[in-house]
Structure formats: structure tokens, C-alpha cells
Amino acid sequence: MMWLQTNASREELIFNNVGISKQTIVDWSMFCREVCIYACHSSTVRLGGEGIIVEIDEAKFGKRKYNRGRIIDGVWVFGGIEQSTGNSFMVAVPDRSSATLLGTN
Structure with a gap:
């Protein structure tokens, strides 16, 4: 907890x-x-819809040597959470380009 x-x-x-x-x-x-x-x-639940707010964000998850300094290596993760239900998703992506995030590449 x-x-x-x-x-x-x-x-x-x-x-x-x-x-x-x-x-x-x-x-x-x-x-x-x-x-x-x-x-x-x-989770296979689809998020969003008419009048439903989904908050989205990105983060880079990586490893630091001895837990110090800047993050040197890692993976970009794109995620979202539906405000009304708390349902969420996370997806590892190769980069943060609009083509990747919109699925047009």
C-alpha cells in the first residue's frame, strides 16, 4: 500500500x-x-468516446548507473487514463513522432 x-x-x-x-x-x-x-x-477495454475525457502522457523508462545522473538508456512509454472510470493503458513505443503515435508509419 x-x-x-x-x-x-x-x-x-x-x-x-x-x-x-x-x-x-x-x-x-x-x-x-x-x-x-x-x-x-x-486490458483490452477501449477508452474514450463522446464526452469522455482521456488524459494522455509519455515517459521514458530507463536505467541509471548507481541510481545517479541522467537516464542514459531507456524506452518511451505512451499511456492514458480515462477520468471517469480510471481505465488505463500503457504502450512502449520506439519514438515519440506523430507518425508512431497516430499509427500512420
Whole structure:
């Protein structure tokens, strides 16, 4: 529950409040991320429609060496969430071009 409710430094907050090892917290955090990714990818519900608002955004997911510095390598992810129902989607994309996002390439 703490993993979902916290935006910044989740592992440190959980470590201070729960008292389990940092490696266990990191392992569980990775598991929680995978569950969220699976839930977003396995949905086949279409979003939007007349009068329905869908918020969309993009993010780059990557790895940093020793968790410091800028993100060097990663994957662009495009996602959206329907305001009224909370239904959502996430899709990995090769780039952020309009051709890719509109499916015209």
C-alpha cells in the first residue's frame, strides 16, 4: 500500500516505517512495477468516446548507473487514463513522432 501511495523515495520511506531489509524492499518494488505493467498491458477495454475525457502522457523508462545522473538508456512509454472510470493503458513505443503515435508509419 505504501508503494502505491508514495511518489518519491519509496524504498527509503518503506525502510524507515516497516523495518525490513533494503534488498527485500527493492525486490518487492520491482515486483509491484511488473504487476502494474501487466495490468495495463492486459486490458483490452477501449477508452474514450463522446464526452469522455482521456488524459494522455509519455515517459521514458530507463536505467541509471548507481541510481545517479541522467537516464542514459531507456524506452518511451505512451499511456492514458480515462477520468471517469480510471481505465488505463500503457504502450512502449520506439519514438515519440506523430507518425508512431497516430499509427500512420
